[in-house]
Amino acid sequence: MRIIIIGFGVIGRGLAKVLYKKREFLRKNYGDFNVVAIADRSGAIIGEDIDLKRAIEVKEKSGKIINYPGIEKSSLEVIKDVDADVVVEVTPSNLDTGEPARTHIIESFKHGKHVVTANKGPLALYFKELMETAKRYNKIFKFEASVGGAMPIINLAKETLAGNKIISIRGILNGTTNYILTKMEEGLDFETVLKEAKELGIAETNPYQDISGLDTAAKIVILANAIMGLNKTIKDVKVRGIEKITPEALFLANKRGYTIKLIGEIVNGYLIVEPKLIPINSPLNVKGTLNVAMFETDLAKEVVVVGRGAGAEETASAILSDLISIKKMIENES
Amino acid sequence: MRIIIIGFGVIGRGLAKVLYKKREFLRKNYGDFNVVAIADRSGAIIGEDIDLKRAIEVKEKSGKIINYPGIEKSSLEVIKDVDADVVVEVTPSNLDTGEPARTHIIESFKHGKHVVTANKGPLALYFKELMETAKRYNKIFKFEASVGGAMPIINLAKETLAGNKIISIRGILNGTTNYILTKMEEGLDFETVLKEAKELGIAETNPYQDISGLDTAAKIVILANAIMGLNKTIKDVKVRGIEKITPEALFLANKRGYTIKLIGEIVNGYLIVEPKLIPINSPLNVKGTLNVAMFETDLAKEVVVVGRGAGAEETASAILSDLISIKKMIENES
Numbered sequence: 141m142r143i144i145i146i147g148f149g150v151i152g153r154g155l156a157k158v159l160y161k162k163r164e165f166l167r168k169n170y171g172d173f174n175v176v177a178i179a180d181r182s183g184a185i186i187g188e189d190i191d192l193k194r195a196i197e198v199k200e201k202s203g204k205i206i207n208y209p210g211i212e213k214s215s216l217e218v219i220k221d222v223d224a225d226v227v228v229e230v231t232p233s234n235l236d237t238g239e240p241a242r243t244h245i246i247e248s249f250k251h252g253k254h255v256v257t258a259n260k261g262p263l264a265l266y267f268k269e270l271m272e273t274a275k276r277y278n279k280i281f282k283f284e285a286s287v288g289g290a291m292p293i294i295n296l297a298k299e300t301l302a303g304n305k306i307i308s309i310r311g312i313l314n315g316t317t318n319y320i321l322t323k324m325e326e327g328l329d330f331e332t333v334l335k336e337a338k339e340l341g342i343a344e345t346n347p348y349q350d351i352s353g354l355d356t357a358a359k360i361v362i363l364a365n366a367i368m369g370l371n372k373t374i375k376d377v378k379v380r381g382i383e384k385i386t387p388e389a390l391f392l393a394n395k396r397g398y399t400i401k402l403i404g405e406i407v408n409g410y411l412i413v414e415p416k417l418i419p420i421n422s423p424l425n426v427k428g429t430l431n432v433a434m435f436e437t438d439l440a441k442e443v444v445v446v447g448r449g450a451g452a453e454e455t456a457s458a459i460l461s462d463l464i465s466i467k468k469m470i471e472n473e474s
Numbered sequence: 475m476r477i478i479i480i481g482f483g484v485i486g487r488g489l490a491k492v493l494y495k496k497r498e499f500l501r502k503n504y505g506d507f508n509v510v511a512i513a514d515r516s517g518a519i520i521g522e523d524i525d526l527k528r529a530i531e532v533k534e535k536s537g538k539i540i541n542y543p544g545i546e547k548s549s550l551e552v553i554k555d556v557d558a559d560v561v562v563e564v565t566p567s568n569l570d571t572g573e574p575a576r577t578h579i580i581e582s583f584k585h586g587k588h589v590v591t592a593n594k595g596p597l598a599l600y601f602k603e604l605m606e607t608a609k610r611y612n613k614i615f616k617f618e619a620s621v622g623g624a625m626p627i628i629n630l631a632k633e634t635l636a637g638n639k640i641i642s643i644r645g646i647l648n649g650t651t652n653y654i655l656t657k658m659e660e661g662l663d664f665e666t667v668l669k670e671a672k673e674l675g676i677a678e679t680n681p682y683q684d685i686s687g688l689d690t691a692a693k694i695v696i697l698a699n700a701i702m703g704l705n706k707t708i709k710d711v712k713v714r715g716i717e718k719i720t721p722e723a724l725f726l727a728n729k730r731g732y733t734i735k736l737i738g739e740i741v742n743g744y745l746i747v748e749p750k751l752i753p754i755n756s757p758l759n760v761k762g763t764l765n766v767a768m769f770e771t772d773l774a775k776e777v778v779v780v781g782r783g784a785g786a787e788e789t790a791s792a793i794l795s796d797l798i799s800i801k802k803m804i805e806n807e808s
Binding site for chain 1 (some may be wrong): 499500547626629635773789791795
């Protein structure tokens with residue numbers, strides 16, 4: 141399968157590392173996954189089977205893949221001109237405009253490419269348009285990595301729970317805030333924990349989207365649309381973040397057998413993100429940076445899944461499972 | 475899709491109930507699932523679209539589907555003679571011989587039918603033969619319901635975690651023993667709990683397979699073969715049951731922050747079932763009849779899934795997801 145990678149930040153390089161390190165394993169079990177183009181803001185590398193090890197080194201040393209050496213070609217031109225089966229869209233997420241990912245994805249479909257993305261922005265803002273465009277051009281669109289990182293969630297609900305009516309979904313979908321709350325439960329104050337989380341690379345330099353609940357909101361929009369067939373955007377979510385949670389609140393909750401978690405939930409068509417009291421022995425009480433999701437269904441009843449919501453390899457794991465799924469589908473067709 | 479149901483006990487009827495109750499939902503989302511034959515030991519019903527409600531009523535009232543009215547035809551004859559896409563094999567599990575399910579499954583492949591089963595016996599004893607036969611006749615073979623009931627496990631590992639190397643699997647795969655241990659943790663003794671579990675229908679009249687660990691052993695054989703590509707049979711499992719666990723042992727474990735669970739595990743190619751000390755706050759510490767599985771993988775790292783391991787609707791949920799998956803595959807091909 142011929143793959144274009146658009147965006148070569150932590151996630152793009154994480155995927156490249158996995159495709160490189162697991163090349164033989166993948167070939168043996170699923171066949172070839174060849175990266176035929178990589179684009180970042182500096183330009184693009186194009187080739188029949190790009191040397192991923194070198195591409196990663198060049199990017200990490202110089203910040204620009206054009207030093208591979210590549211050519212001055214924009215991401216859109218790569219999407220249009222390069223012969224490939226799949227575009228992996230992993231540019232930075234923008235929750236205000238969804239761009240440039242939205243345009244990249246739509247142009248990919250128009251130019252006959254399937255798409256895999258980890259990008260929450262376009263999915264939370266333009267889900268319906270993207271799905272309709274994929275359908276119009278008869279292309280596959282997969283985005284397991286956009287919610288919950290390596291924690292199986294979208295494909296789990298759509299495939300392993302196929303046939304079930306999903307009644308509700310609730311979960312912890314942001315590892316940064318879960319880490320902060322877990323540490324605050326140990327008695328540290330918000331500012332101290334946040335500083336530590338930034339130093340450890342768990343929180344971004346600007347952690348506003350995590351702490352305000354906006355990141356979780358984008359994710360439950362994706363779940364509501366993809367799994368429950370709703371037509372929501374991020375404006376439909378009632379959002380409250382964890383800014384006002386104190387170690388004292390957690391201490392008091394603990395004393396009564398509860399903890400406090402930033403929960404995203406979809407119940408009766410309503411999308412809500414807010415800190416909630418959760419019983420200590422609830423399956424939703426997972427610690428540190430872990431993510432968790434609980435599905436309530438008509439046949440399987442409750443199903444809970446726990447996994448790592450972030451990390452380069454973990455996100456690559458979700459992207460890879462989507463790529464393998466597409467590979468199986470297109471081989472089955474031909 | 476045309477379906478034959480072989481075996482019309484609790485699981486077969488559970489599937490029929492779900493297909494009947496969710497007929498419109500399924501039609502709208504996935505298309506038609508028509509049952510064209512049902513066989514039990516008394517005979518068979520054959521028809522273009524069997525009235526499942528009536529079939530269930532007749533079986534539950536008289537114990538014999540031949541009173542539908544049906545005809546005197548054996549399961550094997552039905553498999554050979556009736557035109558269908560898929561055979562659902564749900565006769566009682568036999569862990570000594572794997573029969574009659576093994577023959578039913580093999581004959582289904584030979585007669586051009588895909589197979590879905592919930593039957594542990596043939597899978598734990600003749601996995602390789604069954605997979606090879608399916609391959610030889612180019613048929614699909616799915617068995618999500620054989621392990622963990624409604625808890626997603628086999629398809630989760632093979633699809634949502636595709637691309638990962640599964641390093642180890644450990645879990646609680648038997649709801650009856652988990653219920654007994656949970657109740658004993660509350661101070662009740664083994665015999666009292668077992669009696670109660672039988673009365674509630676949680677334990678079978680002869681719960682030997684559950685308590686001895688044999689049921690769990692069969693399930694980890696299936697996981698080892700299906701997910702990790704090993705070639706094991708039930709004879710390869712080191713098995714110890716929960717017969718010797720006392721409320722006192724649980725009390726002492728609790729005092730030190732542990733509980734005792736019957737854990738099945740596959741680590742470094744070894745298959746072991748035994749009661750193990752598990753930290754109270756471990757994700758493996760799930761209560762009551764719940765099942766849990768923890769995968770250790772190279773990319774996604776740890777993934778945990780919790781769900782209901784038994785129950786007619788829950789098992790039907792897993793069978794249904796396999797049927798939907800086959801429907802999508804054969805429609806994609808044609």
